[in-house]
Amino acid sequence: xxxxxxxxxxxxxxxxxxxxxxxxxxxxxxxxxxxxxxxxxxxxxxxxxxxxxxxxxxxxxxxxxxxxxxxxxxxxxxxxxxxxxxxxxxxxxxxxxxxxxxxxxxxxxxxxxxxxxxxxxxxxxxxxxxxxxxxxxxxxxxxxxxxxxxxxxxxxxxxxxxxxxxxxxxxxxxxxxxxxxxxxxxxxxxxxxxxxxxxxxxxxxxxxxxxxxxxxxxxxxxxxxxxxxxxxxxxxxxxxxxxxxxxxxxxxxxxxxxxxxxxxxxxxxxxxxxxxxxxxxxxxxxxxxxxxxxxxxxxxxxxxxxxxxxxxxxxxxxxxxxxxxxxxxxxxxxxxxxxxxxxxxxxxxxxxxxxxxxxxxxxxxxxxxxxxxxxxxxxxxxxxxxxxxxxxxxxxxxxxxxxxxxxxxxxxxxxxxxxxxxxxxxxxxxxxxxxxxxxxxxxxxxxxxxxxxxxxxx
Amino acid sequence: xxxxxxxxxxxxxxxxxxxxxxxxxxxxxxxxxxxxxxxxxxxxxxxxxxxxxxxxxxxxxxxxxxxxxxxxxxxxxxxxxxxxxxxxxxxxxxxxxxxxxxxxxxxxxxxxxxxxxxxxxxxxxxxxxxxxxxxxxxxxxxxxxxxxxxxxxxxxxxxxxxxxxxxxxxxxxxxxxxxxxxxxxxxxxxxxxxxxxxxxxxxxxxxxxxxxxxxxxxxxxxxxxxxxxxxxxxxxxxxxxxxxxxxxxxxxxxxxxxxxxxxxxxxxxxxxxxxxxxxxxxxxxxxxxxxxxxxxxxxxxxxxxxxxxxxxxxxxxxxxxxxxxxxxxxxxxxxxxxxxxxxxxxxxxxxxxxxxxxxxxxxxxxxxxxxxxxxxxxxxxxxxxxxxxxxxxxxxxxxxxxxxxxxxxxxxxxxxxxxxxxxxxxxxxxxxxxxxxxxxxxxxxxxxxxxxxxxxxx
Numbered sequence: 001x002x003x004x005x006x007x008x009x010x011x012x013x014x015x016x017x018x019x020x021x022x023x024x025x026x027x028x029x030x031x032x033x034x035x036x037x038x039x040x041x042x043x044x045x046x047x048x049x050x051x052x053x054x055x056x057x058x059x060x061x062x063x064x065x066x067x068x069x070x071x072x073x074x075x076x077x078x079x080x081x082x083x084x085x086x087x088x089x090x091x092x093x094x095x096x097x098x099x100x101x102x103x104x105x106x107x108x109x110x111x112x113x114x115x116x117x118x119x120x121x122x123x124x125x126x127x128x129x130x131x132x133x134x135x136x137x138x139x140x141x142x143x144x145x146x147x148x149x150x151x152x153x154x155x156x157x158x159x160x161x162x163x164x165x166x167x168x169x170x171x172x173x174x175x176x177x178x179x180x181x182x183x184x185x186x187x188x189x190x191x192x193x194x195x196x197x198x199x200x201x202x203x204x205x206x207x208x209x210x211x212x213x214x215x216x217x218x219x220x221x222x223x224x225x226x227x228x229x230x231x232x233x234x235x236x237x238x239x240x241x242x243x244x245x246x247x248x249x250x251x252x253x254x255x256x257x258x259x260x261x262x263x264x265x266x267x268x269x270x271x272x273x274x275x276x277x278x279x280x281x282x283x284x285x286x287x288x289x290x291x292x293x294x295x296x297x298x299x300x301x302x303x304x305x306x307x308x309x310x311x312x313x314x315x316x317x318x319x320x321x322x323x324x325x326x327x328x329x330x331x332x333x334x335x336x337x338x339x340x341x342x343x344x345x346x347x348x349x350x351x352x353x354x355x356x357x358x359x360x361x362x363x364x365x366x367x368x369x370x371x372x373x374x375x376x377x378x379x380x381x382x383x384x385x386x387x388x389x390x391x392x393x394x395x396x397x398x399x400x401x402x403x404x405x406x407x408x409x410x411x412x413x414x415x416x417x418x419x420x421x422x423x424x425x426x427x428x429x430x431x432x433x434x435x436x437x438x439x440x441x442x443x444x445x446x447x448x449x450x451x452x453x454x455x456x457x458x
Numbered sequence: 459x460x461x462x463x464x465x466x467x468x469x470x471x472x473x474x475x476x477x478x479x480x481x482x483x484x485x486x487x488x489x490x491x492x493x494x495x496x497x498x499x500x501x502x503x504x505x506x507x508x509x510x511x512x513x514x515x516x517x518x519x520x521x522x523x524x525x526x527x528x529x530x531x532x533x534x535x536x537x538x539x540x541x542x543x544x545x546x547x548x549x550x551x552x553x554x555x556x557x558x559x560x561x562x563x564x565x566x567x568x569x570x571x572x573x574x575x576x577x578x579x580x581x582x583x584x585x586x587x588x589x590x591x592x593x594x595x596x597x598x599x600x601x602x603x604x605x606x607x608x609x610x611x612x613x614x615x616x617x618x619x620x621x622x623x624x625x626x627x628x629x630x631x632x633x634x635x636x637x638x639x640x641x642x643x644x645x646x647x648x649x650x651x652x653x654x655x656x657x658x659x660x661x662x663x664x665x666x667x668x669x670x671x672x673x674x675x676x677x678x679x680x681x682x683x684x685x686x687x688x689x690x691x692x693x694x695x696x697x698x699x700x701x702x703x704x705x706x707x708x709x710x711x712x713x714x715x716x717x718x719x720x721x722x723x724x725x726x727x728x729x730x731x732x733x734x735x736x737x738x739x740x741x742x743x744x745x746x747x748x749x750x751x752x753x754x755x756x757x758x759x760x761x762x763x764x765x766x767x768x769x770x771x772x773x774x775x776x777x778x779x780x781x782x783x784x785x786x787x788x789x790x791x792x793x794x795x796x797x798x799x800x801x802x803x804x805x806x807x808x809x810x811x812x813x814x815x816x817x818x819x820x821x822x823x824x825x826x827x828x829x830x831x832x833x834x835x836x837x838x839x840x841x842x843x844x845x846x847x848x849x850x851x852x853x854x855x856x857x858x859x860x861x862x863x864x865x866x867x868x869x870x871x872x873x874x875x876x877x878x879x880x881x882x883x884x885x886x887x888x889x890x891x892x893x894x895x896x897x898x899x900x901x902x903x904x905x906x907x908x909x910x911x912x913x914x915x916x
Contacts, residue, residue: 005789006510008568009506012503015500015501037846043472047590063529069525075544091533130504281843364498365498377617382738385739393494393496399613409578
């Protein structure tokens with residue numbers, strides 16, 4: 001067989017033990033907070049029927065879905081004419097019936113409808129799994145990446161919105177990453193569209209103002225005009241987009257401005273209630289009503305949330321919102337939900353930039369027993385089993401290699417302690433323990449070694 | 459948009475919270491034991507280059523690999539003639555350059571070669587990820603399933619074989635599943651082939667005797683004859699296949715029988731050494747030298763291991779062995795390795811059949827606070843935060859629904875405790891705690907509730 005130069009598809013990644021331990025730190029933190037708030041896990045298959053995914057993410061999204069070639073004779077369902085014409089658009093669904101999931105939201109909606117009779121609503125679920133997108137890879141954008149979602153489905157209560165803000169606050173506090181939690185409400189945006197006389201241009205308005213961050217007020221105004229708004233309308237919107245002050249002050253201004261818009265007033269009332277609920281357990285991070293926050297996704301109908309690092313410019317590292325009808329497309333109408341999604345890969349990059357990962361020393365192996373030969377090995381093996389029985393991660397070097405080589409192995413693998421037993425130690429029923437960080441070496445009983453290691457683990 | 463009937467591709471599965479908790483119990487146990495023995499995790503992408511996977515699993519395996527249709531104009535690399543002729547075999551690699559991993563072994567070999575300069579050998583890695591096979595789905599066989607692998611690569615020492623048997627023993631002891639650990643050595647099989655005068659028919663012999671379990675001695679003998687062995691050879695092999703007694707007794711017989719076969723004697727010596735090493739920390743489960751164990755995979759060259767439940771007929775639930783050249787095909791020669799793989803899905807089925815899963819009550823939410831309205835909610839929310847700060851998983855029902863409905867929610871979600879606070883409790887700064895299992899209800903201070911819950915968690 002020809003030798004192949006090994007590599008992996010672009011936009012995908014291998015993870016080594018150091019990266020895994022750091023990613024687990026993020027995943028474990030998110031998972032633990034979700035569980036502390038009573039969320040339950042589900043998992044869905046990597047593959048969904050192509051028809052489940054198509055048409056849910058817009059035209060651009062459809063193009064980015066990875067399709068699985070049908071097994072066996074994949075040409076058997078191809079239309080002769082389409083085959084002859086190489087009609088890619090039509091052929092792709094004839095050659096392929098399955099696809100890799102593009103996000104966790106659509107599979108979740110499918111799950112809820114499919115299993116609705118076995119689900120107790122409100123259903124608080126979390127789901128942490130990889131998703132795949134045939135996007136052009138670039139810094140911070142991968143073709144395989146993890147999403148960490150939680151949703152409450154089947155409850156209108158704004159207590160859910162408040163709880164998600166609390167969850168976000170807790171996760172980033174525990175990860176030691178300072179963030180700004182931006183929030184807004186689609187109903188307020190609808191009210192503003194009414195207020196400036198363009199209620200029917202909600203989408204144009206949100207698409208434009210969502211770019212405020214990147215292109216600035218002047219360009220947003222320019223875009224609004226290009227999208228058909230009048231100069232008068234743009235001028236009327238301007239003070240809102242520039243509104244500063246506390247959340248309470250902004251709410252006051254909006255209350256006056258949107259008085260004649262029922263939907264706008266509903267949005268203001270919702271924002272007020274969420275803040276009220278949060279006032280009994282106030283978040284540690286900055287929580288900011290941002291009237292320019294719009295979030296592109298069409299399915300949001302109420303609260304919208306986006307999170308940014310205060311120290312590293314990285315775009316959104318967590319986002320979410322309320323949607324009133326996500327499961328309708330699968331045949332279950334009128335089920336309201338609200339959810340968030342942590343972008344684990346971007347959070348990783350932020351933490352990397354801030355050097356916020358815990359030291360890896362002892363994350364995996366905590367003790368290496370040096371192998372001096374069969375007699376010494378057999379003396380150490382039961383001791384290692386003893387240490388493992390109290391939860392200490394340890395290993396014996398598999399062969400009696402040079403001691404220097406074994407020490408290097410401990411060093412390169414961040415193993416903090418080395419155990420040695422030769423003639424002398426065996427005679428005394430003792431072991432020598434070397435602390436690799438201080439270089440200190442002591443002759444000890446196994447129980448003492450166990451204590452030192454347990455103390456190290458903490 | 460048309461309503462779609464929701465479903466998932468055949469051979470794939472959704473997992474609900476109960477199933478996830480049970481699967482996590484298995485995964486956590488395996489992961490913990492791997493870590494206790496100093497193994498470090500890696501992960502590889504779901505997709506590999508098609509060329510990385512092709513030709514590694516035999517013709518049948520190649521057919522079972524799920525291919526990803528190229529993005530964009532997938533016809534652009536198709537040969538005109540092949541397209542016209544619908545030459546499936548040739549087109550499939552023209553339309554598709556990526557594929558889903560089929561197992562964790564080949565991606566691991568690719569990983570080792572690709573990252574060899576950043577790896578400290580011996581490399582003890584574990585990897586627990588899903589794999590995909592376009593197999594015909596049937597009971598216990600899925601198109602997406604999890605493998606839980608560990609390998610030591612870059613070490614010839616038989617201490618590794620002994621450690622893997624120890625690991626297997628520990629995992630199943632902790633899962634409370636009694637197993638039979640069967641082992642053998644490919645070199646002994648080679649010696650036996652020599653002994654009966656058919657050294658060049660090693661593969662025919664192993665393929666036949668591997669079926670002993672399913673088809674019995676007579677049919678194995680019949681197959682051996684069909685595969686070209688003489689009656690004399692079959693007769694000579696027969697007593698070996700029927701060999702009973704202790705491991706030591708079998709080794710004695712083999713030592714006499716294979717005296718003239720260097721490779722056979724090497725195999726016997728290896729088996730003896732593994733048993734010697736294990737004698738200082740003897741396994742709890744039955745460890746049995748099984749001369750009929752052959753394992754189909756060609757790449758094994760030394761020890762082979764297979765594990766079966768003692769109580770549930772399920773086939774192999776864990777297996778592995780020594781391979782002398784796995785990375786050669788990717789350009790790194792002469793690196794010996796040994797590894798095992800737990801079949802989590804089959805272990806799940808065995809545990810299900812034996813009813814060995816822990817009770818799910820309190821695995822997720824441990825306490826539900828009843829929502830009587832905004833005032834009561836605001837009284838409870840800080841209490842819940844307090845409970846969470848010591849690790850208690852709890853939630854507030856999101857809206858003031860009927861109490862009966864809220865109680866049903868607790869019941870259906872296996873939540874063991876319910877917290878209630880009305881006028882009376884609030885006046886006294888107390889809470890009522892109901893134990894859902896006993897039905898008992900007490901009025902308590904928050905600290906007392908915290909203690910009861912912490913005791914429940916254990």
